[in-house]
Amino acid sequence: MSGEFDLIRRFFARPAPEGFLGPGDDCALMPAEAGTELAVSADLLVEGRHFFSDVDPVSLGHKSLAVNLSDLAAMGARPLGCFLSLSLPRADERWLQGFSRGFHALAERHACPLLGGDTVRSNRDTTIGVTVIGQLPAGSALRRDAALAGDDVWISGELGAADVALRLLQVRSAGDEALLAAARGALEWPQPQLALGQALRGLAHAAIDVSDGLLQDLGHILAASGCGAELRYDAMPVADCLLGLDAQLLRQAVLCGGDVYQLCFTASPQARPDIVRAAQQAGAKVSRIGRTVAQPGLTVLDADGGPIVLTGNAGFDHFA
Structure with a gap:
């Protein structure tokens, strides 16, 4: 792989739904419906703290998004989209293939497209940051x-x-x-x-x-x-x-x-x-x-x- 943008293109870029602007610009864009409010949650998963270094990357990709979607579920929100940031010690192609497959499979199942994020090289451990955005009728959140x-x-x-x-x-x-x-x-x-x-x-x-x-x-x-x-x-x-x-x-x-x-x-x-x-x-x-x-x-x-x-x-x- 030639670098960060090639990594993103190969493993994480997906066409954004109609009306959305996904990866490739300074910000993502998403429509906001009248009479609704947004629910936003972010979580970090750190190697050695939240997952073992030898965990199946497919299941790790799934879980990285699942734990955030669970926060939307607790508020009664419907997913709109998500953002993924990765800090990796190296660009391991086999790991990235598995991780992205698990992540995208769950994202597609719940209509939660990946709209952006960031990647950077870390000194040692893998850190995964996910932010999810959901929508629900104004005043209806389960608090x-x-x-x-x-x-x-x-x-x-x-x-x-x-x-x-x-x-x-x-x-x-x-x-x-x-x-x-x-x-x-x-x-x-x-x-x-x-x-x-x-x-x-x-x-x-x-x-x-x-x-x-x-x-x-x-x-x-x-x-x-x-x-x-x-x-x-x-x-x-x-x-x-x-x-x-x-x-x-x-x-x-x-x-x-x-x-x-x-x-x-x-x-x-x-x-x-x-x-x-x-x-x-x-x-x-x-x-x-x-x-x-x-x-x-x-x-x-x-x-x-x-x-x-x-x-x-x-x-x-x-x-x-």
């Missing part, structure tokens, strides 16, 4: 500060598998191959719940995507809304592949494990039938796992109604 005492607490999808896969990859011990194979997809191929997020507009009060752990991320909703919550552990949608795992490890993975990228949201109990129907139409699984309460704090109850005490971290800390 963290809108939960009300007495709301149901819901979660989409399943919990625990991504955290267990991460732990197994960190240890890389023999004898866990079957469990790793069953859990690994949850870690490396998260599926952003965009259809569900849009279907929840007008039904859910508050929402967040679970990236750093259920308890930690739900805690952000509770802090912003000035309320607390009681959750039932026996209502948690535990991934089937984790059945039989040590009980303490399983609880930690389910309640505190990150990289889930499912939606946690609150809604009035009167909205239960509509939420179930909306989830079915969106092709999503949802579980009612507790309720919000007026008193601040977050409690998880076991099957007998007693509080569960966790001894590990409550969630992922990006600076720990």
